[in-house]
Amino acid sequence: MTTTSTGVTPAGLDIDARYSAAKSIAQEAARLGMEYYIRREDLEVMHKGGNRQDVVSIADKNLEDYIRAQLTERFPEDGFIGEEGGTADLGARCIWVIDPIDGTACFVNGLHNWCVSIGLMIEGEPYLGAIADPNHNELFHACLGRGAFVNETPLKAHPAQHVREGVTGVGTTHRRGKENFIPFLTGLLNEGGMFMRNGSGALMTAYVAAGRLIGYYESLINSWDCLAGLVMVKEAGGRHNDFFRGEGLLEGNPLLVAAPGVYEQLAGLVGPSLDSD
The missing domain is CATH 3.30.540.10 (Fructose-1,6-Bisphosphatase, subunit A, domain 1)
Structure with a gap:
C-alpha cells in the first residue's frame, strides 16, 4: 500500500x-x-x-x-x-x-x-x-x-558528504533568477566542486535520484520539467527545496535537488534566492 x-x-x-x-x-x-x-x-x-x-x-x-x-x-x-x-x-x-x-x-x-x-x-x-x-x-x-x-x-542517491566528491548538474535561463547562477558556480568551484549541464532538467533531476550527480541546481525551472523527477529524488533518499511554494506549479521556481550529505552545502552556495518569492 x-x-x-x-x-x-x-x-x-x-x-x-x-x-x-x-x-x-x-x-x-x-x-x-x-x-x-x-x-x-x-x-x-x-x-x-x-x-x-x-x-x-x-x-x-x-x-x-x-x-x-x-x-x-x-x-x-x-x-x-x-x-x-x-x-x-x-x-x-x-x-x-x-x-x-x-x-x-x-x-x-x-x-x-x-x-x-x-x-x-x-x-x-x-x-x-x-x-x-x-x-x-x-x-x-x-x-x-x-x-x-x-x-x-x-535508484539510490549519491553518498557524497562534500561537493568535491562528485559532479553537480546546473541549469539557468534568461528569465528571472539568472543573476544567481554565476555566483553559485563561483562558490561551487571555490569549494572544489565540478559541474555539468546537459540541457534537460528532467534528466538531470533523475540523475540525482540515480546517484550519477550529487545535486542539480536550476535558477528557474517549470513544474513540467521536474515534477516527475522530484518523486524519484524523494524515493531514492535525496532532498529538494520547497519547489511548489507560491505559484511554483504554474509559474516555476528555483530548484535544488541533492544527495542528503551535500544538500545543505549546495543550498548555502545558492543562498536566500533558493526559497524567496
Missing part, C-alpha cells in the same frame, strides 16, 4: 493503473519522438517569444496531444498541466504534469539529451512519475512508497 507524506493513501483512486499508464505512455511517446528525431531536419521549428534559443517543434505539440489523449481516455476525471497545451481541470484530485520533449533545443540540434516526462500530482502532492530517455533505452520511474527505478534497477 502506498501512502502520501501525511501517511494517508488517496481513497478511491487506482494508483496502480495510473503508475502503469505513466510508464507505458512515456515509453510510447518517446518511441514516437525518436521517429521525429531521426528526421529532425524536416521538422518545423518555431521560436517562443522571439527568443532564438527557446524553441518548440511540431514534435512537441504532437507528442503532448498523444499523451493527453491517452491519459484522458483512461482517466477522464483527471486534470492537466502541459508545456504546450496549457492547463485543464486544475480542481481535479489528480493532475498530470507533462513535458512531451524536455530538452527541445537538444532535440532539434541532434544532441541526445532529451526525454519525455510525465508526472502526477494527487491532492497537491507529487505522487508518481516516469521519464523516458529513448537515446539510452532508460525509463526512470517512481511512485510514493514504492521506491525509484531506472528500468528495473533501484
Whole structure:
C-alpha cells in the first residue's frame, strides 16, 4: 500500500493503473519522438517569444496531444498541466504534469539529451512519475512508497558528504533568477566542486535520484520539467527545496535537488534566492 507524506493513501483512486499508464505512455511517446528525431531536419521549428534559443517543434505539440489523449481516455476525471497545451481541470484530485520533449533545443540540434516526462500530482502532492530517455533505452520511474527505478534497477542517491566528491548538474535561463547562477558556480568551484549541464532538467533531476550527480541546481525551472523527477529524488533518499511554494506549479521556481550529505552545502552556495518569492 502506498501512502502520501501525511501517511494517508488517496481513497478511491487506482494508483496502480495510473503508475502503469505513466510508464507505458512515456515509453510510447518517446518511441514516437525518436521517429521525429531521426528526421529532425524536416521538422518545423518555431521560436517562443522571439527568443532564438527557446524553441518548440511540431514534435512537441504532437507528442503532448498523444499523451493527453491517452491519459484522458483512461482517466477522464483527471486534470492537466502541459508545456504546450496549457492547463485543464486544475480542481481535479489528480493532475498530470507533462513535458512531451524536455530538452527541445537538444532535440532539434541532434544532441541526445532529451526525454519525455510525465508526472502526477494527487491532492497537491507529487505522487508518481516516469521519464523516458529513448537515446539510452532508460525509463526512470517512481511512485510514493514504492521506491525509484531506472528500468528495473533501484535508484539510490549519491553518498557524497562534500561537493568535491562528485559532479553537480546546473541549469539557468534568461528569465528571472539568472543573476544567481554565476555566483553559485563561483562558490561551487571555490569549494572544489565540478559541474555539468546537459540541457534537460528532467534528466538531470533523475540523475540525482540515480546517484550519477550529487545535486542539480536550476535558477528557474517549470513544474513540467521536474515534477516527475522530484518523486524519484524523494524515493531514492535525496532532498529538494520547497519547489511548489507560491505559484511554483504554474509559474516555476528555483530548484535544488541533492544527495542528503551535500544538500545543505549546495543550498548555502545558492543562498536566500533558493526559497524567496
